[in-house]
Amino acid sequence: MRQSQLFTKTRKDSPKDEVSKNADLLIRAGYIHKEIAGVYSFLPLGLKVLKKIEQIIRVEMNKIGGQEIEMTALQSKEIWEKTGRWDDAAIDIWFKTKLKNNTELGLGFTHEEPLTNIMRDYLRSFRDFPVYVYQFQTKFRNETRAKSGIMRGREFLMKDLYSFSRDQKEHEKFYEISKEAYMNIFDKVGIRDITYLTFASGGSFSKYSHEFQTISKSGEDTIFVDENNKIAINKEVLNDEVLNDLNIVRSTLTEHRAVEVGNIFSLGTRFSEALELFFTDEDGTKKPVVMGSYGLGPSRLMGVIAEVLSDDKGLVWPESVAPFDIHLISLGQKAEEEAVKLYDKLVKSGKEVLYDDRDMRPGEKFADSDLIGIPTRIVISDKTIEEGVFEVKNRKTGEVSKMSENDLLKMIIK
Amino acid sequence: MRQSQLFTKTRKDSPKDEVSKNADLLIRAGYIHKEIAGVYSFLPLGLKVLKKIEQIIRVEMNKIGGQEIEMTALQSKEIWEKTGRWDDAAIDIWFKTKLKNNTELGLGFTHEEPLTNIMRDYLRSFRDFPVYVYQFQTKFRNETRAKSGIMRGREFLMKDLYSFSRDQKEHEKFYEISKEAYMNIFDKVGIRDITYLTFASGGSFSKYSHEFQTISKSGEDTIFVDENNKIAINKEVLNDEVLNDLNIVRSTLTEHRAVEVGNIFSLGTRFSEALELFFTDEDGTKKPVVMGSYGLGPSRLMGVIAEVLSDDKGLVWPESVAPFDIHLISLGQKAEEEAVKLYDKLVKSGKEVLYDDRDMRPGEKFADSDLIGIPTRIVISDKTIEEGVFEVKNRKTGEVSKMSENDLLKMIIK
Numbered sequence: 001m002r003q004s005q006l007f008t009k010t011r012k013d014s015p016k017d018e019v020s021k022n023a024d025l026l027i028r029a030g031y032i033h034k035e036i037a038g039v040y041s042f043l044p045l046g047l048k049v050l051k052k053i054e055q056i057i058r059v060e061m062n063k064i065g066g067q068e069i070e071m072t073a074l075q076s077k078e079i080w081e082k083t084g085r086w087d088d089a090a091i092d093i094w095f096k097t098k099l100k101n102n103t104e105l106g107l108g109f110t111h112e113e114p115l116t117n118i119m120r121d122y123l124r125s126f127r128d129f130p131v132y133v134y135q136f137q138t139k140f141r142n143e144t145r146a147k148s149g150i151m152r153g154r155e156f157l158m159k160d161l162y163s164f165s166r167d168q169k170e171h172e173k174f175y176e177i178s179k180e181a182y183m184n185i186f187d188k189v190g191i192r193d194i195t196y197l198t199f200a201s202g203g204s205f206s207k208y209s210h211e212f213q214t215i216s217k218s219g220e221d222t223i224f225v226d227e228n229n230k231i232a233i234n235k236e237v238l239n240d241e242v243l244n245d246l247n248i249v250r251s252t253l254t255e256h257r258a259v260e261v262g263n264i265f266s267l268g269t270r271f272s273e274a275l276e277l278f279f280t281d282e283d284g285t286k287k288p289v290v291m292g293s294y295g296l297g298p299s300r301l302m303g304v305i306a307e308v309l310s311d312d313k314g315l316v317w318p319e320s321v322a323p324f325d326i327h328l329i330s331l332g333q334k335a336e337e338e339a340v341k342l343y344d345k346l347v348k349s350g351k352e353v354l355y356d357d358r359d360m361r362p363g364e365k366f367a368d369s370d371l372i373g374i375p376t377r378i379v380i381s382d383k384t385i386e387e388g389v390f391e392v393k394n395r396k397t398g399e400v401s402k403m404s405e406n407d408l409l410k411m412i413i414k
Numbered sequence: 415m416r417q418s419q420l421f422t423k424t425r426k427d428s429p430k431d432e433v434s435k436n437a438d439l440l441i442r443a444g445y446i447h448k449e450i451a452g453v454y455s456f457l458p459l460g461l462k463v464l465k466k467i468e469q470i471i472r473v474e475m476n477k478i479g480g481q482e483i484e485m486t487a488l489q490s491k492e493i494w495e496k497t498g499r500w501d502d503a504a505i506d507i508w509f510k511t512k513l514k515n516n517t518e519l520g521l522g523f524t525h526e527e528p529l530t531n532i533m534r535d536y537l538r539s540f541r542d543f544p545v546y547v548y549q550f551q552t553k554f555r556n557e558t559r560a561k562s563g564i565m566r567g568r569e570f571l572m573k574d575l576y577s578f579s580r581d582q583k584e585h586e587k588f589y590e591i592s593k594e595a596y597m598n599i600f601d602k603v604g605i606r607d608i609t610y611l612t613f614a615s616g617g618s619f620s621k622y623s624h625e626f627q628t629i630s631k632s633g634e635d636t637i638f639v640d641e642n643n644k645i646a647i648n649k650e651v652l653n654d655e656v657l658n659d660l661n662i663v664r665s666t667l668t669e670h671r672a673v674e675v676g677n678i679f680s681l682g683t684r685f686s687e688a689l690e691l692f693f694t695d696e697d698g699t700k701k702p703v704v705m706g707s708y709g710l711g712p713s714r715l716m717g718v719i720a721e722v723l724s725d726d727k728g729l730v731w732p733e734s735v736a737p738f739d740i741h742l743i744s745l746g747q748k749a750e751e752e753a754v755k756l757y758d759k760l761v762k763s764g765k766e767v768l769y770d771d772r773d774m775r776p777g778e779k780f781a782d783s784d785l786i787g788i789p790t791r792i793v794i795s796d797k798t799i800e801e802g803v804f805e806v807k808n809r810k811t812g813e814v815s816k817m818s819e820n821d822l823l824k825m826i827i828k
Binding site: 005006009036047050065068070073075076096099105114118122123133142154155 | 419420421422423425444447449450453454455456457458460461464479481482483484485486487488489490509510511512513514519521528532533535536537542545547552554556558568569
């Protein structure tokens with residue numbers, strides 16, 4: 001895409017009302033627009049990143065047998081009353097609204113209830129198990145404060161998967177598989193080495209739940225990392241019993257601020273019993289379905305990546321989620337012709353290229369490029385043409401090299 | 415995908431609370447689930463169809479220069495007050511909700527206001543034009559009645575594009591281009607021959623707006639079709655002046671019930687003036703931006719396709735939007751082995767195949783297949799194996815033929 005066509009522009013000044021680094025950078029680079037605190041629109045560059053993260057997650061969810069659906073934001077009171085989660089006293093983050101006839105509706109902050117209800121139509125026999133269902137869907141949470149940019153929104157995209165199993169054993173098997181899938185996702189988006197499977201508080205049906213926490217100074221959580229075992233314990237549950245359970249010595253732990261990028265939770269039969277999701281088992285008895293929920297927010301993940309991988313010049317996207325693979329910059333009219341040729345070759349080879357064809361000073365173009373954070377920058381100028389090379393810069397390492405077209409294409413197209 | 419793995423099942427009985435054909439069929443075939451009247455979840459088969467329609471629309475919007483974004487459902491009062499569209503007396507389909515601090519918020523039923531507001535950050539000079547921005551986003555409309563299934567929802571997916579032009583002439587050029595893009599979309603989803611560009615009421619800035627109306631007995635609108643010119647006039651605006659404008663004789667018109675599947679609208683400077691979206695033109699003067707809006711609901715389109723292309727046995731999807739290309743059915747254990755072989759070949763060749771590997775009676779499998787409506791059905795049974803052929807049925811025409819594997823693969827893979 002030609003940058004002159006892209007309707008967004010970068011801005012030098014930080015927005016006045018943002019305290020979070022991710023929102024500050026993403027707004028300045030033209031990725032997102034703030035509508036209300038905690039409510040952000042995704043502009044072309046931002047939507048591209050979000051969709052790439054979504055697709056990485058989708059691939060992993062499909063691999064472990066997930067079936068994709070899309071449920072609704074509008075929620076009817078009846079099913080949530082059955083689980084005791086309708087009352088604002090029980091759930092203090094509901095957004096509620098009304099039909100014309102005054103029927104109260106809620107805006108879904110999660111979807112255990114409606115999916116359990118849907119499953120009553122389909123899960124009847126032990127032969128129907130196991131089933132894993134997920135969606136990418138917009139959640140609404142009426143947070144009192146919303147100061148973390150897209151890391152904690154009032155309206156945000158969520159991947160929520162729910163598992164339906166015959167018994168605890170079948171459930172636990174998938175629960176372990178899901179951990180691997182999550183770590184694959186963090187690997188692919190470039191934050192695996194700073195993301196830890198973290199033991200957190202469970203519920204009536206399991207001693208622990210598990211969070212995936214990414215180390216970040218701006219994180220809202222405190223975790224204690226055991227680097228040898230590559231796991232962590234949320235401060236909220238850290239005590240001698242937990243250390244004993246995990247066979248960990250307190251002195252090996254290091255304290256960090258961290259952001260929760262995902263969580264997985266054994267729900268037992270809490271929802272299936274309340275909503276009467278029963279099945280007939282092999283022995284003819286009626287049993288409640290054993291459930292689990294598995295959350296991961298693509299927009300939050302995007303915020304975390306922006307927050308932890310950026311530098312003082314701007315965003316630094318890993319190749320897997322960058323809005324474009326290459327930022328091609330031409331300086332001067334003579335360079336334009338060469339740039340268009342290279343642009344065509346790169347696009348033809350399947351690369352996504354943002355071509356800065358704007359009539360601006362080099363310094364401005366470079367500053368924009370650093371702020372936008374595309375992994376590879378290629379500069380074509382009178383000087384490079386004269387030398388018969390292209391100037392290639394790696395956004396992450398800052399490394400600059402001069403390459404012939406042959407070497408460049410070899411490196412990029414692979 | 416193996417049908418035994420698909421968590422949805424068909425049902426024989428119509429849901430009691432549905433009067434619309436599309437919802438009846440889509441629910442019975444396991445494509446959607448009704449949450450509340452006018453509020454439907456999309457199950458695996460349904461989401462596949464919806465995503466294919468979305469992608470067809472996306473390709474056409476990108477072709478005409480659209481840049482994709484995603485705005486938010488939650489809307490702040492301030493910007494809507496500026497255009498006079500906040501008050502429930504002016505707009506009677508708002509869903510409204512509140513932040514904890516009692517700040518009122520709306521749930522977007524359209525997005526002229528927030529996008530005009532976003533554009534204030536980016537459109538400043540005549541050099542910035544034209545710009546076309548679109549999104550696929552969930553709209554909320556508090557309809558009093560919602561009895562048309564997914565053809566008219568209270569919560570539904572919408573593609574809304576907005577154009578921003580320097581002047582009326584630039585606007586009109588794109589407005590005409592958009593008509594072609596819309597007809598391309600209707601062509602690709604298989605309803606072009608029953609869909610008409612329809613003259614409807616305009617606003618302060620243009621005499622007419624244009625709807626795209628698809629002929630359907632269940633439609634809420636009445637249109638008068640001029641078959642020679644392939645256009646129609648909405649009953650609401652039919653008078654001598656319109657006939658004169660269009661150079662049409664009343665006697666050539668035929669009356670039909672129809673569903674509005676899309677609409678395009680010249681907005682003039684109504685929104686840009688109210689929200690102060692001005693730019694500096696070439697001559698140095700400050701001018702309001704000329705806007706247009708272009709709506710098309712993927713979920714409504716899916717409902718219309720379900721409604722008008724189905725038959726008494728069930729759904730009939732065009733290849734372009736079908737959840738799978740092929741419904742492969744094996745009858746009996748011996749056939750299973752052959753079916754798996756063929757399944758692997760078809761999948762390897764890039765086809766999407768639903769393989770009915772369930773242990774059920776042939777009649778049930780065939781009825782399910784007709785209800786689900788995948789374009790091509792292939793049956794493998796003891797008998798076909800003996801004959802060394804496959805039985806291939808075209809869901810739309812009902813035509814059945816027996817083919818050797820070679821001929822079958824030639825026909826399908828092309």
